[in-house]
Amino acid sequence: MLSRIAESLFWIGRYIERADDTARILDVQTQLLLEDAAVDEAQTCRDLLSCMGVEPADAKEYGVDLFGSVSIEQVLRLLAYDAGSPSSIAAIFGAARESARGARETLTVPLWEVINTTWRPIPSGHFEALRPPYIFSWVRERAALINGTADATMTRDEGWQFIVLGRNIERADMTSRLVATTALSASGGQWTSALRASGAYDAFLRTYRGIETDRAAAEFLLLDRLFPRSVVFALNRAEQALDNLGGDPRRAGFQDEAHRLIGRMRAELEYRSLADLVEDLPDEMERLQRTCAAATDAISRRYFAGSEALAWKGVGA
Amino acid sequence: MSTMFEGYGTSGPAYDEMFDGDELRPPYLRMRDSLDKMSTPELISRVEALQASYLDQGITFDIGGEERAMPLDILPRVIEMDTWTTIERGLQQRVKALELLLADVYDAGNVFNDGVLPRQVITTSSHFHRQAATIRPANGVRVHVSGIDLIRDNNGEFRVLEDNVRVPSGVSYVMTSRRAISAALPETIAQHRIRPVASYPQRLLAALRAAAPAGVADPTVVVLTPGVYNGAYFEHTLLARTMGVELVEGRDLVCRRGEVMMRTTKGLAPVHVIYRRVDDEFLDPVHFRADSMLGCPGLIDAARAGNVTLANAVGNGVADDKLVYTYMPDVIRYYLNEEPVIRNVDTWRCGEPDHLAEVMDRLDELVLKPVDGSGGKGIVIGPRASRAELDELRGKVLDDPRSWIAQPVVQLSTVPTFVDGELGPRHVDLRPFAVNDGSRVWVLPGGLTRVALGKGELIVNSSRGGGTKDTWVLAGPTSPEQQQQQQQQSREVL
Numbered sequence: 001m002l003s004r005i006a007e008s009l010f011w012i013g014r015y016i017e018r019a020d021d022t023a024r025i026l027d028v029q030t031q032l033l034l035e036d037a038a039v040d041e042a043q044t045c046r047d048l049l050s051c052m053g054v055e056p057a058d059a060k061e062y063g064v065d066l067f068g069s070v071s072i073e074q075v076l077r078l079l080a081y082d083a084g085s086p087s088s089i090a091a092i093f094g095a096a097r098e099s100a101r102g103a104r105e106t107l108t109v110p111l112w113e114v115i116n117t118t119w120r121p122i123p124s125g126h127f128e129a130l131r132p133p134y135i136f137s138w139v140r141e142r143a144a145l146i147n148g149t150a151d152a153t154m155t156r157d158e159g160w161q162f163i164v165l166g167r168n169i170e171r172a173d174m175t176s177r178l179v180a181t182t183a184l185s186a187s188g189g190q191w192t193s194a195l196r197a198s199g200a201y202d203a204f205l206r207t208y209r210g211i212e213t214d215r216a217a218a219e220f221l222l223l224d225r226l227f228p229r230s231v232v233f234a235l236n237r238a239e240q241a242l243d244n245l246g247g248d249p250r251r252a253g254f255q256d257e258a259h260r261l262i263g264r265m266r267a268e269l270e271y272r273s274l275a276d277l278v279e280d281l282p283d284e285m286e287r288l289q290r291t292c293a294a295a296t297d298a299i300s301r302r303y304f305a306g307s308e309a310l311a312w313k314g315v316g317a
Numbered sequence: 318m319s320t321m322f323e324g325y326g327t328s329g330p331a332y333d334e335m336f337d338g339d340e341l342r343p344p345y346l347r348m349r350d351s352l353d354k355m356s357t358p359e360l361i362s363r364v365e366a367l368q369a370s371y372l373d374q375g376i377t378f379d380i381g382g383e384e385r386a387m388p389l390d391i392l393p394r395v396i397e398m399d400t401w402t403t404i405e406r407g408l409q410q411r412v413k414a415l416e417l418l419l420a421d422v423y424d425a426g427n428v429f430n431d432g433v434l435p436r437q438v439i440t441t442s443s444h445f446h447r448q449a450a451t452i453r454p455a456n457g458v459r460v461h462v463s464g465i466d467l468i469r470d471n472n473g474e475f476r477v478l479e480d481n482v483r484v485p486s487g488v489s490y491v492m493t494s495r496r497a498i499s500a501a502l503p504e505t506i507a508q509h510r511i512r513p514v515a516s517y518p519q520r521l522l523a524a525l526r527a528a529a530p531a532g533v534a535d536p537t538v539v540v541l542t543p544g545v546y547n548g549a550y551f552e553h554t555l556l557a558r559t560m561g562v563e564l565v566e567g568r569d570l571v572c573r574r575g576e577v578m579m580r581t582t583k584g585l586a587p588v589h590v591i592y593r594r595v596d597d598e599f600l601d602p603v604h605f606r607a608d609s610m611l612g613c614p615g616l617i618d619a620a621r622a623g624n625v626t627l628a629n630a631v632g633n634g635v636a637d638d639k640l641v642y643t644y645m646p647d648v649i650r651y652y653l654n655e656e657p658v659i660r661n662v663d664t665w666r667c668g669e670p671d672h673l674a675e676v677m678d679r680l681d682e683l684v685l686k687p688v689d690g691s692g693g694k695g696i697v698i699g700p701r702a703s704r705a706e707l708d709e710l711r712g713k714v715l716d717d718p719r720s721w722i723a724q725p726v727v728q729l730s731t732v733p734t735f736v737d738g739e740l741g742p743r744h745v746d747l748r749p750f751a752v753n754d755g756s757r758v759w760v761l762p763g764g765l766t767r768v769a770l771g772k773g774e775l776i777v778n779s780s781r782g783g784g785t786k787d788t789w790v791l792a793g794p795t796s797p798e799q800q801q802q803q804q805q806q807s808r809e810v811l
Contacts, residue, residue, distance in 0.1 A: 002569050003580045101375075102545050105557040105564045116375045158582060245582075303582045 001106075001158045007304040008103035009159050012115070013166025015096035019089050020143035021174035022052070022079055025181070027136035028197040032190075033072055045070035051181040052079060054087055080135065081128055089139055090122050108153040111146070118142045158245060165241035165299070169262075172234040173292040176285040179221055179231075183281035191217035198229045218281065219274055231288065235266040238295075245303070257298035265291045321352050321360075322733065327742050331728035332473045334394065334745075344395040344791060351505040352392075357738070364391050364735060367501045376493050378779055379548040388784035389494050391501055394732045394745065394766045395509075401762065401790045404467065404475055407659030408751050409758040410649060412463055415482055415636050416753065417652040419459045423450045423632060433651045434644045441719055442641065443689045444483070444634020446597060448604045452621050452631065455530050456755035459630035461592070462521065464488075464765075467659065467747045469730035476662045476727075478746060480642055482633045484594050487765040487785075488517060488750045489552035492559075494787040495763075510792040512762035517750070518559035520761075524754035525560075525590045528626045536589035539563045539579065541570070543595050543611045553594050567595070572615025575622040590626045591616070597631050639688040639722045640666060662727055667718040676714070676723040680707055683723040685714065698775065700726060729775060732786065734768055744769045745786065746777050763788040 029048055033041055046066055049059060056066040062085055064074045083090040097119035104112055121127040130138055147167075154160045175198065182194040191214050195201040204220050205212075224230040242259045254260045265288060269277070277284055327333040335345045352360075371377075371386045378387055396404075421428045422439050429436040439445055464485025466478040495514050499506045522538065529536035542553035544566050557564035569579050570588065578585035593600065599609040601616040619625045635641060643664045649657045665672040665683070676683060680699055687695040697710050714721045731742035749764030766786040767777035777783040 001582050002563055002565065003582055004566065004569055005563075006582045098545070101550075104375075104554040112375065113373060117373050120372065 003304050005103045005106050006158065006162050007300070008099040009106075009162040010166040010299070010304075011099045012096055012103070013163035013168075014170040015092050015099065016143050016146050017167045017170035018174060019092040019096070019139055021171070021178070022087070022089050022092065023136040023139035023143075024197040024199070025052070025174075025178055026076065026079055027133055028193040029181075030072060030076070030132050032193050041072060042069045045072060045075045047181055047184045048075060049078065051177045051184070052087055053177075054078060058085075058087075076132065083122060090127060093119050093122060093142075106159060108149075110153050111149050114142075114146050114149045118146065161241045161245045162303075165238055165245070168234040168238040168241065169292050169295060171229060172231045172238065173289050175221060175229055175231050175234065176288045176292075179218060180282045180285040183218070183285075194221065200227055200229060203227055215274065215278055218278055222269060222277065223274075232266055232269055235262055235269075238262050239266070242299075256302065258295040258302070261291055261295045261298060321355070321357065322349065322740060325733060325740050325742070327731065329728065330471045331742070331744065332469055332471050332730040333742055334469070334473075334730050334732045344397045347508040348393070348395060348505060351502075351508050354504075360391065360735065361738060363501045367391055367497055370497055370500070371493075374493070375551065376490070377551055379546060379550065387490055387779065388770065389490070389497060390734050390736075390743075390768055390770075390784050390786045391498070392733050392735055392740070393498055393502075393505075393787040393789045395789045395791065396763070398791050398794055400475070401512075403658060404749065405760045405762075407475075407477075407657070408463075408465055408749060408760050410653065410655060410658050411465055411477065411480070411645070412460055412751050412753055412758045414645070414649040414652050415463070415480065416458065416460055418648050419482075419630070419633060419636055420457070421652075422635060423452070428648065428651060431651070433647050434641070438638075438640055438644065439635055442635045442638040444597070444632070444638060446605075446632040446634075448617055449630065449632030452617075453623075454528065454630055455623065455626050456528050458524075458528055458628075458753050458755045459633055460636075460753055461524055461528060461628040462488075463751045463753070464748045465751070467749065468662070468727055469745075469747075470662075471728055473730065475659055475747075477642075477645070477659050478662055478727075479639060480637055480645070481748070482629060482636050484596065484629065485748065485750065486549040486552055486594070487748055487767075488761070489549075489555040490785050491750070491761065491763060491765050491788070492517060492555065494785060498787040509789060511789045512792050514761055514763050517752075517761050518556060520752050520754075520759055521556070521592070522560040522562070524752045524759075525592055525626075525628055527754045527756075528628055529589045530623050530626060533589050537562075537587060538590040538592065539565045539588050541565055541567070541591050541593040541595055541612075543567075543599070547594070549594065556592070567610065567612045570613040570616075572613060572619050575615070575619050575624050577613070577616065577619050577625045588625060590628060592628050597634060600627075600631065634689075637689075639664075639686055640668065640719070643722060662724050665723040667714055667721040667723060672723075673714075673718050676721075677711065680711060682726065684726055685710060685721055685723050688720050688722055696776065698726060726775075729769075729777070732766075732768065734770070734784075734786070736770055736772075741772060743772070744775050744777065747788065762790040 029044065033039055033044065049066060059066050059078065062078055062082065064070060064078060078085045079087055080089045082088050083094055085091060097115055100107060100112055100115040150163060178194050178197055182190045192201065192212065195204050195217055198221060200220060204217065207220065208216050220227065220230065222231045225232060227233060239259060239262055242256060246256045246259065254263065325336065327336055335342060341349055367389060368386065371389060376387055377384045418428060426436065428434045460482045462485060464481040464487065466481065467475045468478045469475055491514050525538045526536055539562055540553055540557040542550060542564055553564055563579065565579055571578050571580060571585065577588045579588050595611050598605045600612040601614060602609045602612060603614045604617045616627065617631065620627050642661065643666055646657045646661055649655060665676050667673045667676055683699045685697045697706065702710065729744040729746055732745050733740045734743035736743065745766050745768045747764055747766050750761045752759045766788045767783050768786050769775060769777045770782060770784050
């Protein structure tokens with residue numbers, strides 16, 4: 001498979017997951033603001049933006065002062081509607097579609113068409129007309145449709161592994177952001193909403209027999225081996241995909257840098273005591289996000305490096 | 318007269334392919350009968366569904382960075398079996414002559430020495446590339462794919478308007494429009510026996526494999542695209558997908574020791590045949606534009622070493638040159654000892670003093686075309702130009718007469734087209750596609766009909782607001798007498 005195509009597929013996996021998770025997080029946060037009058041809107045919005053990696057300088061470009069008062073409308077613009085803001089769902093779907101267009105001949109026709117039709121409402125303006133909370137369920141449905149179509153139509157070749165790899169690295173990263181946002185806010189209802197954002201609330205209640213504690217919720221979102229949106233589950237899947245790609249039958253250790261990074265991170269999460277982890281959740285989560293970024297770099301170097309542009313230094317050029 | 322076609326006003330000298338005055342022409346009999354059963358609102362709703370399906374599938378082209386759906390008119394154009402047989406023969410003849418011409422001008426040059434074509438016509442062409450001299454393609458083919466544009470003059474006779482043997486595009490719309498129209502007009506298509514177009518990718522792949530360097534048993538074929546921002550990107554993806562080959566960009570390729578490789582997740586993999594959709598000038602920065610990012614350094618040398626086949630060959634542009642076009646009838650006679658099956662459009666060469674004088678005299682009644690232009694760029698239609706435009710044109714032509722040809726205002730034929738809720742005659746041309754595998758020139762039955770959507774408009778290029786039509790080549794005879802004749806014949810055979 002061409003390196004460039006592999007890279008596009010990896011990013012399609014990441015973008016679709018990112019759009020999905022962004023919608024989930026926004027859905028819960030907007031509901032929370034509506035339901036609970038005691039929540040400080042400006043503080044919640046600031047925490048949300050910072051967890052989603054929006055830097056004060058980026059926000060400034062869109063007239064949002066992260067040190068001043070931030071409204072939920074501004075957050076929705078930055079993270080959902082404004083295609084110019086790189087963290088917005090509109091921009092993410094746009095990027096996914098651009099990647100798909102560059103790899104179009106390798107995608108199955110149904111997969112290309114669902115990605116294309118997901119993107120079309122954005123330039124046509126129909127996307128902006130969708131309001132919360134409907135827009136969030138629309139995004140989730142589109143993501144489910146894209147993932148389902150990929151699952152039902154793609155052969156399980158290298159291309160599929162790259163999509164799965166991208167999706168799971170992104171999922172680990174986004175779940176860690178959700179956990180970090182939740183840990184930052186002191187108010188009690190937050191863990192419930194984090195669980196709801198992950199679609200994990202019912203599963204959590206069943207698993208823990210209705211005992212709702214912050215600790216249990218964090219454990220579920222980070223460490224549950226059976227829940228598909230937990231960090232450990234996603235890291236496990238990413239490892240499997242790397243294994244399938246690398247075909248590295250070594251008797252000892254791992255040669256693949258990305259595999260080492262992800263495996264070590266997962267082992268640390270699983271083997272450290274929960275008390276230790278919960279002690280300093282925001283820092284731990286940031287470390288996880290850095291690991292995801294480093295692993296992405298390592299994957300790029302090993303599989304996508306070939307696609308870097310070369311310039312011919314001709315006479316007079 | 319039917320309701321649907323009531324008030325369909327043919328006017329002027331142009332040949333209308335459906336109506337001869339008020340008389341329906343035989344090939345359109347079944348189409349009219351089946352459309353008669355449909356109301357205009359019904360047709361409109363089908364047009365809307367057709368447009369939506371093109372957007373959903375992303376069947377688009379790019380103008381200046383903006384992606385638009387290719388406008389496909391709902392009414393197909395019909396070409397009779399016999400007419401098509403002649404077109405097919407004419408195109409096969411023309412491609413053979415073009416192959417011989419290219420082989421000759423990049424090698425011995427007999428055509429110059431025998432006084433058929435002045436050498437300077439070739440050497441002054443901006444598409445003549447010395448880099449291509451003495452590169453001998455593996456199976457002798459340079460024109461793997463051609464798109465020779467035809468028009469139908471006022472008498473209904475098909476004529477060659479121009480030759481396209483560099484990287485002719487548009488074939489993807491032929492394939493997609495057939496599927497879209499059969500979804501939009503199922504009952505009409507069921508009334509016709511139409512020659513299919515779906516085998517094009519397999520024909521092309523077979524021709525590309527046949528062109529592989531000697532000694533390669535199982536060649537790797539790739540399609541080379543300039544990238545997603547190219548106007549024909551949709552077509553590149555469709556061809557790569559339907560041929561089941563990789564679609565590469567210049568940055569995916571690397572040349573090592575005269576061999577071409579592509580960068581894959583498992584390292585470098587050899588490439589043997591490149592169906593390139595990148596223009597000559599951008600193909601190899603070592604030999605052409607040094608600032609090109611679209612090609613790959615070393616491709617030309619790899620082709621010269623015989624390790625990779627470029628399709629179409631480098632340097633084919635000389636045969637596209639509109640001045641060379643004017644010599645094509647002589648070229649056909651010279652190489653094949655045959656009369657051209659399809660005639661050229663009458664043309665004046667501004668580079669010749671007596672022609673130039675006549676053109677200057679009649680500037681306001683002729684069409685002036687730059688010889689190396691494509692996509693309708695730079696064309697001036699005399700009768701439609703203002704005085705100022707004509708004066709400017711006169712200056713440009715006198716400055717550089719070699720770069721211009723003139724043709725009478727050819728009234729392209731018209732075909733009923735559905736625009737703004739009603740049917741009206743619109744001008745069309747035809748780009749049939751021919752694939753040369755070295756042993757036979759195969760012509761895709763049909764081709765791309767481009768239609769100028771503006772009333773009376775003569776420029777059909779999609780970059781200038783043109784659309785397309787599905788083109789049906791009938792698989793059987795149309796008139797009752799012909800049908801009887803055929804039945805008779807088949808009975809005799811039995």
